[in-house]
Amino acid sequence: MSAKADLAIRGAVVVSDGAYARDILIRDGRISALVEAGASTAKHEIDARGLLALPGVVDAHVHFNEPGRTDWEGWASGSRAAAAGGTTTVLDMPLNSVPPVLDGASFDLKRAAAERASVVDFALWGGLVDVDPGALRELSERGAVGVKAFLCDSGVPEFPAISDEDLVPALRAAADAGLVVALHCEDEALVREATARVRGTGRSDVGAWPSSRPPLVEVRAVARACAAAREARARIHIVHVSAVEALGAVGAARDMGTDVTAETCPHYLTFDEDDLAGQGAALKCAPPIRDARNRDGLWRALLEGRIDFVASDHSPCSPELKDGADLFAAWGGVAGAQSLLPAVFGGAMARASGAIDVRKVAGFAVWRLSTRPAKRFGLWPRKGAIAPGSDADVVLFDPDREWALDRERSYTRGVDPYVGRSFRGKVVRTLVAGRTVYNELETVTNPARGRFIGRGEVAEG
Numbered sequence: 001m002s003a004k005a006d007l008a009i010r011g012a013v014v015v016s017d018g019a020y021a022r023d024i025l026i027r028d029g030r031i032s033a034l035v036e037a038g039a040s041t042a043k044h045e046i047d048a049r050g051l052l053a054l055p056g057v058v059d060a061h062v063h064f065n066e067p068g069r070t071d072w073e074g075w076a077s078g079s080r081a082a083a084a085g086g087t088t089t090v091l092d093m094p095l096n097s098v099p100p101v102l103d104g105a106s107f108d109l110k111r112a113a114a115e116r117a118s119v120v121d122f123a124l125w126g127g128l129v130d131v132d133p134g135a136l137r138e139l140s141e142r143g144a145v146g147v148k149a150f151l152c153d154s155g156v157p158e159f160p161a162i163s164d165e166d167l168v169p170a171l172r173a174a175a176d177a178g179l180v181v182a183l184h185c186e187d188e189a190l191v192r193e194a195t196a197r198v199r200g201t202g203r204s205d206v207g208a209w210p211s212s213r214p215p216l217v218e219v220r221a222v223a224r225a226c227a228a229a230r231e232a233r234a235r236i237h238i239v240h241v242s243a244v245e246a247l248g249a250v251g252a253a254r255d256m257g258t259d260v261t262a263e264t265c266p267h268y269l270t271f272d273e274d275d276l277a278g279q280g281a282a283l284k285c286a287p288p289i290r291d292a293r294n295r296d297g298l299w300r301a302l303l304e305g306r307i308d309f310v311a312s313d314h315s316p317c318s319p320e321l322k323d324g325a326d327l328f329a330a331w332g333g334v335a336g337a338q339s340l341l342p343a344v345f346g347g348a349m350a351r352a353s354g355a356i357d358v359r360k361v362a363g364f365a366v367w368r369l370s371t372r373p374a375k376r377f378g379l380w381p382r383k384g385a386i387a388p389g390s391d392a393d394v395v396l397f398d399p400d401r402e403w404a405l406d407r408e409r410s411y412t413r414g415v416d417p418y419v420g421r422s423f424r425g426k427v428v429r430t431l432v433a434g435r436t437v438y439n440e441l442e443t444v445t446n447p448a449r450g451r452f453i454g455r456g457e458v459a460e461g
């Protein structure tokens with residue numbers, strides 16, 4: 001063995017491409033070796049007996065909103081919530097920060113804001129609002145993981161939807177720039193029609209919101225996106241799939257050779273229309289949370305691999321924008337960065353049958369929350385793996401702990417709909433590049449050293 005390790009994590013079961021007991025040796029922020037218990041020395045040690053060591057979660061979809069709407073959520077608060085949930089890399093969306101990230105200059109502003117305050121490592125999405133090869137080239141050269149486009153109103157005026165006539169040319173331009181396109185798929189015309197119909201009846205109950213955005217809204221938009229991607233020979237990613245039926249078009253597109261992936265979010269896997277009725281605006285999002293049968297269908301699709309991974313779509317706002325009885329007036333977005341891993345691991349445990357193999361369930365969570373998104377966006381094997389040479393992003397996780405999230409330990413600035421909820425499986429400690437950024441037993445001081453991670457050369461479909 002060469003130079004002495006800076007840190008050894010001892011006694012955990014490592015869950016990454018299999019599960020095995022190994023000590024993790026860390027030097028200069030990277031994993032230097034995985035060794036038999038006791039077969040090493042290190043300057044510092046962490047006793048992790050009884051815990052699982054997971055590669056840090058790669059959350060492919062967050063809105064930390066700084067600069068511009070830091071009062072909704074900023075890099076300090078958002079990344080702290082992420083770290084407490086076992087996330088070590090976030091991929092931040094180009095909106096609702098101001099200015100939105102649409103070119104090189106706005107990309108640089110976002111990157112600088114994150115470098116000042118983020119506790120976790122980060123990658124950045126750019127925006128795709130029209131056909132501008134110059135802007136796409138700037139974003140690509142700076143290492144954007146991809147670009148995001150809306151097929152319906154985005155909710156903020158500074159980020160327009162892509163027009164019908166621009167869709168195929170814009171997808172083609174993104175492909176030429178080497179960028180995958182993340183698509184918010186709701187059909188604007190159907191949303192308008194259904195909204196007018198529902199509001200016209202004078203309905204103001206909570207259920208009016210999902211009625212104004214029925215599954216058909218997603219089905220039509222996803223089918224259109226998939227067909228347009230094939231025509232443009234573009235790589236696309238469908239964000240926050242909520243309606244199970246929309247997955248049919250994704251499967252058909254894959255059959256036709258289109259490079260398309262799909263994500264869903266922890267709130268669609270955790271909550272149903274009864275929770276929406278109970279919590280109201282805290283669970284308002286678009287597309288909406290649907291009924292229990294749909295939620296269970298999403299779980300089946302995730303377990304079968306028809307959904308590629310889960311991302312939080314963490315999108316809080318200032319609490320007063322979640323006030324009031326009119327759901328149509330409230331901000332649409334759910335805070336979930338901190339509960340992503342516990343919701344998916346605990347939900348998968350609850351759905352496992354027979355003799356439950358905890359390591360297998362953890363392996364499922366690792367694949368769907370860390371390895372798979374890291375591969376999709378060109379960050380693997382630096383991220384998404386516990387292996388020699390990978391960044392030392394490690395989550396120490398107690399798979400047996402039952403616990404409930406309380407308000408003081410929810411770190412988002414927004415309204416957290418998971419407060420009061422019970423989970424199976426708890427993040428005990430989170431390390432980014434070998435440095436502890438979250439420890440359930442003590443407050444970590446001055447942890448903001450998150451680094452920008454550019455898109456790698458090779459991304460997998």
Ligand SMILES: [Zn+2]
Nearest residue numbers: 061093313315
């Ligand atoms: Zn989003």
